[in-house]
Amino acid sequence: MKKKEAVLLAAIFLAAMLAGCGSRQGGEKDSEKMALNLQLDAEISTLDPQAAVDSASFEVIGLLMDGLYQMNGQEMPEPALAEETEVLEDGLLYRFTLREAFWSDGSPVTAADFVYGWQRGADPAQGNENAGLFRTAGIANADAVTAGDADVSELGVRALDERTLEVRLERPVPYFLSMLSLPAFFPMKESFCDTVGDGYGTSPDTVLSNGAFCLEEYEPAGQEILLTKNPDYWDSSSVKADEVSYQVIKDSQTAYMAYQSGLTDMAILSGQQAQMYEGEEGFRSVPLGSLWYLVPNLKEGDLANKNLRMALALSFDRETAAEDVLEDGSKAAQGAVPEGAMIGPDGKDFRDGAETYLTPDKGLAAEYLEKAKEELGKDSFSFVILIEDTDTAGDLGQYLQEEISRTLPGVTIELEAVPKKMRLERMAQGDFEIGLSRWGADYPDPLAFLDLWSSGSAFNYGSWENQEYDAMIREAREGSLLSDAAARWEVLHQAESVLMEDAGIFPVCEKAVSMLLNPNLEGEEFHTVGITRVWKRAWKGM
The missing domain is CATH 3.40.190.10 (Periplasmic binding protein-like II)
Incomplete structure (x- = not known):
């Protein structure tokens, strides 16, 4: 019927x-x-462009606007509005000469438009979830600006003249040019924004x-x-x-x-x-290099219990979810970083040197559940999984609902389907118990995923926190590891292990x-x- x-x-x-x-x-x-x-x-x-976080918005904005760089067919950055690029001071200073380009109102695209766009993106008053990208990109003073401790004029970007843009970094960032292809780094015309x-x-x-x-x-x-x-x-x-x-x-x-x-x-x-x-x-x-995963909201009481999270994480079969439910070329997720887009200094994929985490084990899941019941003094648990109102999310959500409930006696799962925009808004506000989320990499580095779950990330919807993890992510993002690629890669592997072993998220599928x-x-x-x-x-x- x-x-x-x-x-x-x-x-x-x-x-x-x-x-x-x-x-x-x-x-x-x-x-x-x-x-x-x-x-x-x-x-x-x-x-x-400064506020967009979803793939559909990215796609349309990418047709309407260009930034300094764009990604080519080999996943390498190539110039868009940047006609010439000088890299100075051992990678700490970039000087871009803009090509002649125009806004749709006939006015020229200027270096000042980039300055305003970036300042707008980093301004905490705007409330953009993308503000962290400016920190990740290593822009000088981005930490202080995004925290509200410095004025946006202190951000390390300035216009030398109408067609020359200068960007100062606090540290060399190997994926900096790739990040410039993201909408958050697109220019904006200040007078137009003031008008509308x-x-x-x-x-x-x-x-x-x-x-x-x-x-x-x-x-x-x-x-x-x-x-x-x-x-x-x-x-x-x-x-x-x-x-x-x-x-x-x-x-x-x-x-x-x-x-x-x-x-x-x-x-x-x-x-x-x-x-x-x-x-x-x-x-x-088409492999998307993106991850479907469940986010437990640790501020929702019971889910702060590690044994309960472990029970949930081990209770469903990821291969079944990918191969029998989605059936679209997706693969079972092996960890927090998908296969295919993150190539290390040894030329190998990040997953080649990583473990497979949270391997489904229904017997072990039941054992963790019994420990959680004893620790929390409860015999039953009920959770609502927040999903998007699409066929794919619905199919995946229904499988997870049935499998978790079947595997874990006393655990009841319900689904709530809402439009994607509402799902994103509610998760950002912490208005959920468990969320079915997906994420695609913004730039070709494991931090594009692992940085999501650091304590200061706007995308750490579940409020999972771990000081050891934060320290490793911080060191990989801005510390001495930037000068030792092999050691940095190893620390990123260790960080993924910390996240997975604490069941901060529950990976489901690598999406195609x-x-x-x-x-x-x-x-x-x-x-x-x-x-x-x-x-x-x-x-x-x-």
């Missing part, structure tokens, strides 16, 4: 899409525009673009986004699409029907669909995504760090 209802709802949604898109499709045909019709499986949370105020990014009139496309149609929490080619983009000759339209389609059956009907050029598939359509023309399974892409689509890029899907040079051939 549920399957029939889902198909019926998908058909109704598809009919609405057809009605809504009819006039636009006709216009495209008449004018012979090159249009990319894409899918998002969750609403974007914001179009503010808190309304930035809420409509086409409140977004200023310097990227490949401009925002044509958008409403917050809306289901459609339309972008049009920016004729003044510095690299306009490489942009072949005239339009990029997005449909937010959370239901995979609806996404497939839209793709089959020619309404979209892609469909993100469920695991079951991936098994059905594998081998079909246009099928792709399966999709159908229009066979005529070319030039798309998929990355495991930063902006994971890039379409600005994509086009449809014949």
Whole structure:
């Protein structure tokens, strides 16, 4: 019955899409525009580059704006708005000469725009979760600025003239240029931000673009986004699409029907669909280098008990979750840092030298549960897992609910599904018991994951704290280990071990995504760090 209802709802949604898109499709045909019709499986949370933390927002912002650098197909940083880069004082001073580029209002992109954008991102008054990125990047005085102990003008970035930007670091940071591809480091025009105020990014009139496309149609929490080619983009000759339209389609059956009907050029598939359509023309399974994991909120009383956390962490089979539930190319997580994006000084993946942690063991999980019951003086526990209202999160959440409850007598699990933006907001506020979260690396270093769970991180939603862990992360981020790559790598392995052995989080899966892409689509890029899907040079051939 549920399957029939889902198909019926998908058909109704598809009919609405057809009605809504009819006039636009006709216009495209008449004018012979090159249009990319894409899918998002969750609403974007914001179009503010300094505030964005989710992959959907990253993807759209990456079409609207450029920073100093962008990631190429080999996951290496290459210049975007930086025409020339000088590295001085043994990696402590960077001097960037900007190429000639323009905002969508016709004004030039200047070094002052970068200064303002970075100061805005680091300003604690803005409340941006990304403020920690400026500390991670080693920007001079970022610690004091983000803590509110110094004015934003003290941040180590300044404009020498209209097209020369100087950045001072407190320490050499090997992944610094990669971080400059992140939206948090994009420029912002101060006078425009002053004019629109808190309304930035809420409509086409409140977004200023310097990227490949401009925002044509958008409403917050809306289901459609339309972008049009920016004729003044510095690299306009490489942009072949005239339009990029997005449909937010959370239901995979609806996404497939839209793709089959020619309404979209892609469909993100469920695991079951991936098994059905594998081998079909246009099928792709793309590793994301991201992690699905459960976050226990240690401020919620019982979950502060280590034995209870260990019982929960060992109670479900990660291989089953990846291979039989998701079925989309995802793999069982072996730790807090996924395989595939973090290559060490020896040329090997971070996971090659790491243990497999929290190996599922239902018997041992039951033993930990009995210890927790004795310590807490309780015979039963009830928890709600907060998940996103998407097919993938729903399937994974249902499996975890059933498996944990089956394995651990006396433990009851319920699910609460909310839109992704709400899930992020509630976890940031600590308004949850257990959260099903996912994270993709912002830069190609294990710290992109491990720094999340340090005490001062805005993304340490579960409030897990460990002084030994904090010390190791701090040393790897800003201490003497930066001059000894091999020793630093070993300390990062040790830090992961501390996190896992205390069950600060419960890893579930290393995420992949399966999709159908229009066979005529070319030039798309998929990355495991930063902006994971890039379409600005994509086009449809014949």
